[in-house]
Amino acid sequence: MTTTQILNPTAGPTLGGPNGLAAHSHVGGRTVRTSGVASHLHPVASSDVADHPVPTSKSELWKFAPLRRLRGLHADAEFTVGALTATWDAIDGVDVRVVSGAAGRALKGASDYLPTDRVTARLMEYNPDTLLIDVPADSTITEPVVVTIDGADASIAEAAHVLIRLGDHATATVVLKEQGSATVAHLVEILAGDGANLNMATIADWAADTVQLAHHHISVGRDAKVKHSLLTFGGDVVRTAVDVDYRGPGGDLEMLGLYFADAGQYLEHRIFIDHTPPNCRSEVLYKGALQGDHARTAWVGDVLIRAMAEGTDSYEMNRNLLLTDGARADSVPNLEIETGEIIKAAHASATGRYDDDHLFYLQSRGITPEMAKRLVVRGFFHEVLNKVGISSVIDHISDTVERELAISGM
């Protein structure tokens, strides 16, 4: 059975309504959390919008983003009743539904998330409907849960909240497909219970007029395993921040990213992994290609290994391939480490053009220059795609990459 439901069909409840955020202690209706780490990368987390001034191009976390093209989403654009729809096929054993009103508010911050920027603070205050994907404890769901989020109107500002919740020792695969025209602030909370195993992919393939400011928060349970893939293609401006916390030792996180920016497009990915419990692992691999005038991407990674996080094993890698003139890729892999008792902490970043040796080798085998370039790009992305491990997603992405390459006549 396929279900399509409009998200936010009515205005959100008035502020100050019932609030069931059990995980936080509220003082005067305001919850604040400092990272405890002195660095320009860590704003104070707070539920109060007033604690998050409107970012400017000088704000550390917003300095790459084209603020003028965000239609006020980062500032005070008023969220309105929405045109976004969510569509999914029912799968036995998985509870997928839209939760609104007070019940929906109770789900905001269910992953112990507190906003670190204005847009998500405003989103949580506004309380849009929550698309809940609930997998009960101890269940194993083999078929991927696929939810398509479709935008229909880029002229209004909307907010959306998704909560993916896996109970202890549950196993599931979840795919979020984002498409259509929208101006949307988006919060995706991912809560993996102890010993849970989640493979999750987000395909952001928006129409060319879409502006999206997304925030993913991943809370990894004790001994849980989470694979998080983020595949970004469409849209005018798409900025996704991913924050990761571990709730206990033994958490294992693999993050994969693939993005393709065309002329005039701006795609940004910001990753923050907070290693607090000991013996957790994080491995990040993001690859991007850029083509056309003013194609821009920014990738900012930050791995924080706190003093108590002994036995941490962390690796971050970002690679960018510039296919034509006029494109620009920023890549900033940060590391903040407070203990020497770790297994490994390393990162690497590389940006460049085609490897001339590769092209020469292929051409010496009789392959045309165009085809040789195509093969190099396919090979470049292959490493990421191979690891995603969801066949429908791999097919979709392969097709999209071919479509992108056709744009530059390859």
Added chain:
Amino acid sequence: MTAAPELSEARLAQAETIDALSTYQFGWSDSDAAGTTAKRGLDEDVVRGISHLKNEPEWMLERRLKALKLFERQPLPTWGADLSEIDFDNIKYFVRSTEQKVTSWEDLPDDIKYTYDRIGIPEAEKQQMIAGVSAQYESEVVYNSIREDLAQQGVVFLDTDSGLKEYPDLFEEYFGSVIPAGDNKFSALNTAVWSGGSFVYVPKGVHVKIPLQAYFRINTENMGQFERTLIIVDEDAYVHYVEGCTAPVYRSDSLHSAVVEIIVKKGARCRYTTIQNWSTNVYNLVTKRTKAEEGATMEWVDGNIGAKVTMKYPSVWMMGEHAKGSVLSVAFAGKGQHQDTGSKMLHLAPHTSSEIISKSISREGGRSSYRGLVQVNPGAHHSRSTVKCDALLVDTKSRSDTYPYVDIREDDVTMGHEATVSKSSDDQLYYLMSGGLTEEEAMAMIVRGFIEPIAKELPMEYALELNRLIEMQMEGAVG
């Protein structure tokens, strides 16, 4: 990470080894005759006073006053180290230690001579290892000599004040041309109150075969030292300039804020080596930048061992085709220290290349941060850049950060960045000890090996000093 019981002691020995590297060896101070009379705080009168005492041309006074306004207007940087404890009103901005400059060692006042004896300047000179010695003591260069053959080649090696008097045209052309006063708050401060530093000019085609060396010392409590160095290496010339800093330990915080400007002309090469070993109450906030023209090469070799806070990012602006920039950096952050160091490489022309190699060791709660920027501007096609950062953490309470920025506005470039943070491995120790080394020897060897890529680029006497520091501590540990 689990460790065999006998190796946990080794970890302790390692901490001592690292300790040895940054133990401050020159912690004495002389009687403070000149410093106590100097005025604290900064206003227009202080700036006019400095300029008047130095009998400077009008244009320099105007530059200073303009810079003072910029300094007052600019906020402290919000990133990097914590600078909130600097009390600009409690700093002496100019101290003159002797009224007359002297040209021979014997003419120096006894207490100054004693201080320098302890660092070993005369010996170094006797050994003919030093081409010219310019020793800065309390803001002004008091001792300056240069070998005659260099002078005959037309090489100029003066303190900056004399440089301004003797070469006013060169000075007016280049002063502030690489680092304008308004570049940042501390370059503005330096431009307003600068005093001392070195002025070097190497004529076309001249290769200075031995390093030019200058020793700097701060010796007045709460006294800022604002030296200003200007180095011009003309076409196809070569020079290696060596700056070394040691300072006595004092109670309250002191500020060192230098500006170093270097112009490397077409086909020329310049190497600038610093070993900074300020006592751990000094704020060391330095702006260093080079403009490298076509085919020119600039190499910064930068060691940061002392100081409470260091913020230093030697930069190369590659202005012409095939220009090259490189930075080799080693930092030790011990108890209470924050070494925020790195480099900025700006590719502004095609076929330029840059390389940054950074090594840091953090221990006893110290924090070392690599902070760098590689920027490839439009038109700088076929540029290449590699950045490698290695950090060694030896305990569970120290901190190491890596904040690399890569900003590419041109295609057809090749960029690479790598960083690893590690703990000295028990496997390495075990292997060395199985070969007959004691724990202490093995630890020393691991640490020496870690900094070897930097140490081998140092002039001999500096490398010796570094190694001696390790060995001294090891002797104690073994006994």
